[in-house]
Amino acid sequence: MMLLPAVVLLLTIVILPFALSIYFSFTDQRLTPRPIPTRIVGLTNFARMFADPLFWKALANTFVFAILVTPFQLALSLAVAMILNAAIPFRAFFRTVAIIPLLLPMTVVAAIWAVMYRIPNGPLNSVVQMFAGSSVYVDWLGSSSTALLSIVLLSAWATFPYQMLIYLAGLQEIPQDLYEAATLDGAKRWQRFRYVTWPGLRNVNIFQLIITTIGALKLFTQVDMLTKGGPNGATTTVIHYMYQQGFLSQKVGYASAVAVFFFLVVCTIALIQRVVLRNEEGA
Amino acid sequence: MKIKLIAATCAIVCAGSSHAFADAITAWVIDGESERPYFEQLEKAFNAAYGAKGTTLKVVPIPGYNSAIQAAVMSGGLPDIIMLDGPNMANAVWAGTIQPLDDLIDSEIVDDLLPAVKEQGTYGPDGKLYQISPYDSSVLLWGNRKLLQEAGVDIPKTVDQAWNRDEFRDVLDKLSKVKGVQWPLDLKLSYGNDEWLTYGFAPFVQSNGGDIIDREAWKAEGTTNSPANIDALTELQTWFNKGWIVPASGGDNKFYGEKSAALVWVGNWMWAAHKRGLGEDLVLIPAPSFGPKGAKTPNGGWGWSVPATSKNTADIKLFLNFAMSPEQVAAYADTTGYIPSRNISVPLSKLYGKGGEGELFVEEAKCCAVVRPVYPGYPVITTAWKTAVLNIFTGKTDVKQELDTAARAIDQDIEDNSGYPPFGK
Amino acid sequence: MAKISQRTGRGGGSLALACAGVMTLGVLLPLLMMVTISLNPDEQDIMVSIGALRSFIPEVVSLQNYFEVWADPAHPFLRYLGNTLLITGLTLLFSILFNSMAAFVLAQGTLRIRGPLMILILASLAIPAESLVLPQLIMAGWAGIIDTYQVQILPGVANAMSIFLFYQFFTRLPKELIEAARIDGFSFFQIFRYIALPLSKPVVSAIAILQFLEIWNAYLWPVMVTRGPEHRPLSVAMSAYFSSNLQSWGNIMAFAVSMAIPAILFFLVVQKQFIASVTSTGVKG
Numbered sequence: 001m002m003l004l005p006a007v008v009l010l011l012t013i014v015i016l017p018f019a020l021s022i023y024f025s026f027t028d029q030r031l032t033p034r035p036i037p038t039r040i041v042g043l044t045n046f047a048r049m050f051a052d053p054l055f056w057k058a059l060a061n062t063f064v065f066a067i068l069v070t071p072f073q074l075a076l077s078l079a080v081a082m083i084l085n086a087a088i089p090f091r092a093f094f095r096t097v098a099i100i101p102l103l104l105p106m107t108v109v110a111a112i113w114a115v116m117y118r119i120p121n122g123p124l125n126s127v128v129q130m131f132a133g134s135s136v137y138v139d140w141l142g143s144s145s146t147a148l149l150s151i152v153l154l155s156a157w158a159t160f161p162y163q164m165l166i167y168l169a170g171l172q173e174i175p176q177d178l179y180e181a182a183t184l185d186g187a188k189r190w191q192r193f194r195y196v197t198w199p200g201l202r203n204v205n206i207f208q209l210i211i212t213t214i215g216a217l218k219l220f221t222q223v224d225m226l227t228k229g230g231p232n233g234a235t236t237t238v239i240h241y242m243y244q245q246g247f248l249s250q251k252v253g254y255a256s257a258v259a260v261f262f263f264l265v266v267c268t269i270a271l272i273q274r275v276v277l278r279n280e281e282g283a
Numbered sequence: 284m285k286i287k288l289i290a291a292t293c294a295i296v297c298a299g300s301s302h303a304f305a306d307a308i309t310a311w312v313i314d315g316e317s318e319r320p321y322f323e324q325l326e327k328a329f330n331a332a333y334g335a336k337g338t339t340l341k342v343v344p345i346p347g348y349n350s351a352i353q354a355a356v357m358s359g360g361l362p363d364i365i366m367l368d369g370p371n372m373a374n375a376v377w378a379g380t381i382q383p384l385d386d387l388i389d390s391e392i393v394d395d396l397l398p399a400v401k402e403q404g405t406y407g408p409d410g411k412l413y414q415i416s417p418y419d420s421s422v423l424l425w426g427n428r429k430l431l432q433e434a435g436v437d438i439p440k441t442v443d444q445a446w447n448r449d450e451f452r453d454v455l456d457k458l459s460k461v462k463g464v465q466w467p468l469d470l471k472l473s474y475g476n477d478e479w480l481t482y483g484f485a486p487f488v489q490s491n492g493g494d495i496i497d498r499e500a501w502k503a504e505g506t507t508n509s510p511a512n513i514d515a516l517t518e519l520q521t522w523f524n525k526g527w528i529v530p531a532s533g534g535d536n537k538f539y540g541e542k543s544a545a546l547v548w549v550g551n552w553m554w555a556a557h558k559r560g561l562g563e564d565l566v567l568i569p570a571p572s573f574g575p576k577g578a579k580t581p582n583g584g585w586g587w588s589v590p591a592t593s594k595n596t597a598d599i600k601l602f603l604n605f606a607m608s609p610e611q612v613a614a615y616a617d618t619t620g621y622i623p624s625r626n627i628s629v630p631l632s633k634l635y636g637k638g639g640e641g642e643l644f645v646e647e648a649k650c651c652a653v654v655r656p657v658y659p660g661y662p663v664i665t666t667a668w669k670t671a672v673l674n675i676f677t678g679k680t681d682v683k684q685e686l687d688t689a690a691r692a693i694d695q696d697i698e699d700n701s702g703y704p705p706f707g708k
Numbered sequence: 709m710a711k712i713s714q715r716t717g718r719g720g721g722s723l724a725l726a727c728a729g730v731m732t733l734g735v736l737l738p739l740l741m742m743v744t745i746s747l748n749p750d751e752q753d754i755m756v757s758i759g760a761l762r763s764f765i766p767e768v769v770s771l772q773n774y775f776e777v778w779a780d781p782a783h784p785f786l787r788y789l790g791n792t793l794l795i796t797g798l799t800l801l802f803s804i805l806f807n808s809m810a811a812f813v814l815a816q817g818t819l820r821i822r823g824p825l826m827i828l829i830l831a832s833l834a835i836p837a838e839s840l841v842l843p844q845l846i847m848a849g850w851a852g853i854i855d856t857y858q859v860q861i862l863p864g865v866a867n868a869m870s871i872f873l874f875y876q877f878f879t880r881l882p883k884e885l886i887e888a889a890r891i892d893g894f895s896f897f898q899i900f901r902y903i904a905l906p907l908s909k910p911v912v913s914a915i916a917i918l919q920f921l922e923i924w925n926a927y928l929w930p931v932m933v934t935r936g937p938e939h940r941p942l943s944v945a946m947s948a949y950f951s952s953n954l955q956s957w958g959n960i961m962a963f964a965v966s967m968a969i970p971a972i973l974f975f976l977v978v979q980k981q982f983i984a985s986v987t988s989t990g991v992k993g
Contacts, residue, residue, distance in 0.1 A: 002897065003817075005802075006810035007825065009866035013844065014832040020843035028699060031846070032356045034378050036701050080731050086724040094728045096979075097735050103971040105925050107946035108964045112738050114950070115745065115957060118758055119532050120465070123741065126759030142532030144678055157734075162986060169987035218838050221927040225947045228476050231531065232678020239838050239928070246842045247932055249666060250353075259839040266836050314782050314952075343936075344782060346948055351935030357849035541755065 024256035031250035045257035057233045058241040061148060065237065066216035073156040074163060074208055081167035102161035106221040113154040114226060117141050141227055144234040151222055151235055163208050170204035206277045210270060217266055238262050307339045308598045309362035313585055314344035317552060321618040329605055338598045356380055361590040363599055368478065369403040369583035370655040370665065372414040376406045377659035377703060381588045383411035387596060388603045399652045400624040403583040407657060408705045415603065416586025417612045418621035421644045421652065422483055422550045424568035425538065425557055430545040434458045438566055442650055445569040445578045448518065455527050458545045465543035472531040472676055480669040482581045483548065489653050491515040491574030495668050496693065498656055501707055503693035508686035515573055517682045520675050531677050551644050554620030567643050570651060582652035584621065622648055659703040663696040740764045746773055746961035754957050773962035784937050785966060788945040795857060795941055796923045799864035800916050807867060808908065811874030812900045816886060832868035838928060845932050855935045864923060870915050877911045878904055914985030917978065924971065942967050
């Protein structure tokens with residue numbers, strides 16, 4: 001009896017839809033009814049998906065985003081965590097400041113950065129103009145070469161505090177006497193980081209790497225709000241592509257194929273990361 | 284404890300939804316700043332006329348309209364009356380979502396409609412009317428007189444004098460050299476991935492002898508990617524690459540706000556903003572003649588439709604006849620800046636009557652309007668076309684390749700829907 | 709549960725302080741700009757000054773934009789706020805209630821189907837929510853609950869992560885404690901209600917805060933299932949407001965500030981638990 005609500009909910013809201021999405025991926029299911037019957041179409045959806053250049057672009061963008069944002073965001077959050085772990089004045093204030101971006105919903109962050117990226121005279125372009133002359137501007141979100149990078153920057157800004165907090169906790173788990181011993185041995189700042197801090201954060205790093213990568217693969221909100229996947233597909237992601245095909249164009253069958261594929265990708269990456277990291281640990 | 288919680292949730296949730304009374308009708312309308320005052324007026328006027336006789340009207344503006352309709356279709360919650368964008372009507376008929384209006388509206392109103400408006404609302408296979416719009420729309424070039432004079436260009440006044448492509452190019456070239464003009468032309472790429480990219484850009488290819496789909500065979504290959512289309516869009520892309528056209532991320536107000544754009548190709552809905560921004564400097568210029576077919580302009584817009592599920596036909600009939608009365612049609616136009624859809628209302632309108640500032644719009648609507656295809660596959664046609672146009676400008680991609688992709692996507696969708704029977708038979 | 713203490717790490721000094729200053733600027737400058745623009749009633753002036761120094765330091769202080777935002781009948785801010793609070797509150801309530809009960813049975817009960825159930829839960833954990841939205845939407849259509857509160861609450865309640873966190877906690881409860889209660893005549897449910905649940909407060913607050921962040925940021929699902937202001941949450945409203953008022957930056961920023969303030973206030977109140985819950989999920993992995 002105590003088990004029932006949770007189990008029923010999991011079955012109907014997670015497991016059943018999962019089964020349905022596998023089934024739909026083999027049909028030409030539409031979102032709203034139409035006067036011709038829904039058919040089983042075999043592997044057609046998957047074949048079309050693999051033949052669509054935009055799908056590959058979405059997949060590539062998603063990976064590029066993850067590959068760019070993960071190290072950038074982790075380095076940023078580790079750096080901030082180390083600063084905030086040091087004995088500096090006003091540390092409580094700095095810690096509170098550093099957490100603020102995490103509290104802003106992504107849609108608010110996107111709105112703020114829409115102003116930052118404005119052309120021709122937004123704040124970031126003012127900086128550009130200081131160096132390059134007043135008639136020059138970068139169309140941050142509007143040109144294929146900078147759009148994805150702009151999304152990377154704002155995403156890292158928005159979510160780095162999460163990883164920062166985890167690093168901060170990790171740093172404090174490292175026994176203080178290790179540092180003292182290292183200092184006695186004459187270790188410099190960099191050596192203390194290299195031989196004490198970094199190995200001490202091993203488990204934290206593994207966890208951070210996995211959650212940041214998986215989070216990055218789900219990129220959607222800021223893209224939908226700022227670029228709608230454009231320009232020319234430069235910021236389309238797998239989730240945005242699925243949303244576009246399944247919700248806006250109502251092709252649920254086709255989009256389900258994308259969803260199933262996405263699920264496999266996420267699982268594969270999580271597995272690879274786990275296996276690689278575990279082997280390394282053993283070695 | 285659990286049951287109490289559930290009951291409490293239900294109480295909260297159920298309180299949110301209101302149930303209509305038998306003699307109250309509900310209409311969902313689009314939520315736009317320029318339309319809002321009109322709909323408030325409509326509700327008041329209707330209730331003043333019929334409230335005492337037992338029929339009341341509730342007008343509900345819905346932001347994010349299309350997905351709201353989609354959600355309501357899915358869970359069966361459509362109101363008595365909805366608004367539909369003209370070109371999406373055919374798809375709704377095909378899917379069985381809406382019912383014919385022929386018995387729900389007086390025939391003299393239908394006979395009085397501007398021909399293009401009637402064409403927009405009529406579904407080919409059964410020849411019945413499914414959507415009736417109180418307004419028509421059109422697009423022309425709006426100019427900043429001061430900047431145009433500084434560039435030393437002649438401003439055409441009537442459609443016969445419209446710039447041809449070479450003249451247009453020459454004007455832009457001259458404007459690009461005027462101080463203060465950052466972009467000679469705004470094509471409203473800032474609207475983003477919006478219906479505008481089909482509505483506003485189809486005239487360029489149609490003027491050049493092309494179209495967005497073959498309207499006889501309902502086939503995209505050979506038409507969507509025809510040489511005429513490629514030629515027209517390549518020209519525009521060249522202009523864009525020269526920095527003559529405001530980029531998508533440039534925002535809405537380069538013409539009327541910052542005045543860094545000298546010309547803008549946009550519809551009559553911008554009246555108020557343009558008038559406020561430019562005042563006496565505002566000048567209306569006929570649509571350019573981009574190719575051998577002469578000037579072409581888009582038309583159409585949102586109108587009233589009745590869901591197939593609506594049963595309250597007597598009251599709906601009252602409503603439709605009221606909303607399409609000469610006064611209401613004129614009021615819609617004067618409030619929103621759109622063109623009245625009934626001949627009888629044109630003289631009543633301040634903007635579009637004889638000698639009114641908007642006369643050029645009416646002239647264009649008569650000579651040059653091309654209705655968007657009334658075909659159930661339109662949603663996919665426009666999505667494919669929009670994507671192509673957007674990519675051509677923002678991604679600087681190869682025009683032919685983009686149009687080939689669009690043609691393939693359209694034809695594939697038609698095939699996936701078995702040719703949208705009874706079309707294609 | 710790891711706590712971030714006030715314990716001092718090493719390497720303090722002027723370099724670290726300078727870095728902290730740079731970080732503060734990086735975080736605060738965009739926020740200062742948001743506030744400054746929101747206080748400026750003159751859209752034209754905002755446009756002109758948008759990249760200049762004075763878009764970071766308020767010259768004029770006017771609440772006009774705020775009044776416009778709060779009074780806009782087409783975008784009822786207070787309604788959105790109420791929707792978000794209601795959805796958050798009910799999601800947390802049911803999620804904590806149902807999932808802790810289930811976790812307790814799994815951890816302490818003598819259930820024969822425990823094995824398959826654990827597989828079910830672990831499998832649910834592995835499925836990214838994003839890949840389920842389309843079939844969930846179709847199902848919501850079948851159930852006729854599109855554009856309601858229920859449809860936004862249910863996916864948050866069916867939360868394997870929440871079961872898992874409770875499960876981890878309950879398996880570590882001392883056996884003697886449970887035994888003693890049983891001898892005192894407590895029923896299984898009473899043991900849960902009066903002993904296990906009160907003990908699990910740290911887990912409850914961790915789940916509450918993580919789910920709060922999740923709902924606060926929810927976008928894809930509410931975009932698909934809400935169609936108007938009636939049931940729409942703030943995060944989606946922000947986006948809708950952003951696209952329908954593309955040129956009134958003053959109003960958009962006022963909307964953003966109005967939305968940021970409740971979150972920051974909430975944070976200041978629960979700062980300690982907040983940091984603890986983020987880090988607790990982290991270190992354990």
